[in-house]
Amino acid sequence: MNAITVDHIVKTYGSKKQVLTALDDISFEVKKGELFGIIGPDGAGKTSLFRILTTLLLAEGGTATVDGYDVVKDYKQIRKSVGYMPGKFSLYQDLSVEENLEFFATIFNTSIDQNYDLIKDIYVQIEPFKKRRAGKLSGGMKQKLALCCALIHKPSVLFLDEPTTGVDAVSRKEFWDMLKDLKKQGITILVSTPYMDEAAMCDRVALIQSGKIMSIETPENIVKEFEGELWAVRSADMYRLLNDLKQYKYTESCNSFGEYHHLLLTKNQGGKEGVLKYLNELSHKNILLEHTAPNIEDRFMQLMKNT
């Protein structure tokens, strides 16, 4: 049995005059024990999807189940067995770390002691601050506490809506390590993120854009699906380089990635020599041009362009 099934879900907002489609006929399945990522930019419909699955919103069309329970009919069952961490911080800021955890444990008819094993690795990191009010914690610690609170009742499925947004790079890395540990405990995790680099940490990812799923694959396969040869380009003047490359007659797409620009040529016309010649004519200095392996973001951009 699948932990989550989503079947032709449609969600729209607004009145008849101005309809905003948040989710446009979405279907996918998440296996038990899988770490499944929903990857997409802001406004892609991630939060709407999470709210439908956690029984907080009703979809206009389609059906969905979590743990075998229907999200509309059996919402009470789902609310007992899932853990949910919303995108916005949603703990009591005026309660201490310990009080928040105790509150959520009790609300779920359990106690901290009962499931301490599950949260131990995460909780020890914030335990030195257990008397501190949640509102006074740093962003990373807030996320850890929120994760503890969502985990304390040993949920079968864990929903994490953009858990790493607004968190520093080190804490993000730690957070994903924690998720991998949780996966080992057999918990199904559905996580959303706007950061493409985090997709590689998931078992499978769904790339979502404007309410539509563009691809569902393992991170490795998503990269393999990339069509064409990709070049990494560097020069002394990166900004001018990007603009010039975009003007190049054979350029299919060119995007900036850190210290390199990723360049895709239409059917690779002209090849390396063509590009070098073009750039030399424009008197670029210290040009570096080499083959590079596409990453998930490259594929995402490609899919976005094709649709």
Place this chain on the structure above:
Amino acid sequence: MKQFLIFVKKEFYHIFRDRKSLLIIFLMPIMQIILFGFALTNEIKNSNIAVLDNSKDESTAAIIQRLDASRYFKVYQNLQSPSDIEKAFKTGNVRMVVVFQPGFRESLLHTHAAQVQLIADGSDPNTATTITNYAGSIISDYQKELYGQFEIPYTIKPEIRMLYNPQLKGTYNFVPGVMAMILILIAAMMTSVAIVREKEINTMEVILVSPLKPLLFIVSKAIPYIFLSLVNVVTILLVSYFVLDVPINGNLFLLMAESLLFIITAVSLGLMISTFTKTQQEAQMFSLMALLLPTLLLGGFMFPIESMPLPLQIVSNIVPSKWYFLIVKDVMIKGLGFSQVWKESLVLLGMSLFLLTISLKKFKIRLS
């Protein structure tokens, strides 16, 4: 049960860790009761009056002396001519002018009729009426004494007694009114704000995705405010008994039980407001507009309901404070028992049940 207890505990944490709400809850009642008790009373005390004595004889002197000696009036000014009357009022220092006709005592003794004119500032009709009544009764007291020396046939002497409040103290009316006002404010507004806050700070999202039942949520939200409101009732009663000298003539337990009933009505109102408001500010504004104003205007303690136009009288029936005000007046001031206030109590009970049912039905088990 554990869920319920931890929820109530959490709610108390919220209240005690927020200084502003603490201040509102515990200081406001005391402030208001003292404000209404001392400052905003409509009793007449030491009103300045002016006298235009055209007779200057034994009788007028006696009457003026009596007016001045009473605790209602102070003779502020002696006027010399009728043209001074208008001036005296225009300075705003006097509230009434007493004018005696020339040859006052003579005509009183010989023709058995003398004229004294009381001129009051009609722009404040309530005060004007009260003042002239007081002055009138002082003058007629003197008249009676004078007659006492002679026997006159056929006199009807109305003997007036003000029951329950012989001194016509305003505080007797204000204390029940302030109780109604404070309780509706604290209980209804604070409850609605407390619930809406969960929506605003997003915790509602997590609470909803939990096994917590809506009824349990609502009850555990309401309990702390019911408790705090009861504390307020005790504070108000203590202040009014020891500071304002308002007696508690009836059964104290009955008074507390009726207060509890009214608090539950107010909390239910707050719950209902929370079902259709989205932000704390909205909830606060709505509570003020929909609860405080009707309580003040139609609750019966500022303006008597009997003298309102019929439509307003009918509307006043849906204001819970009106019924509580009647109950408190009956029990606390008049010392009546439950048999006299069961109807009002039943109305409050009905309102509570109605509002609770609505808010439970309207409680959103999902977002938006």
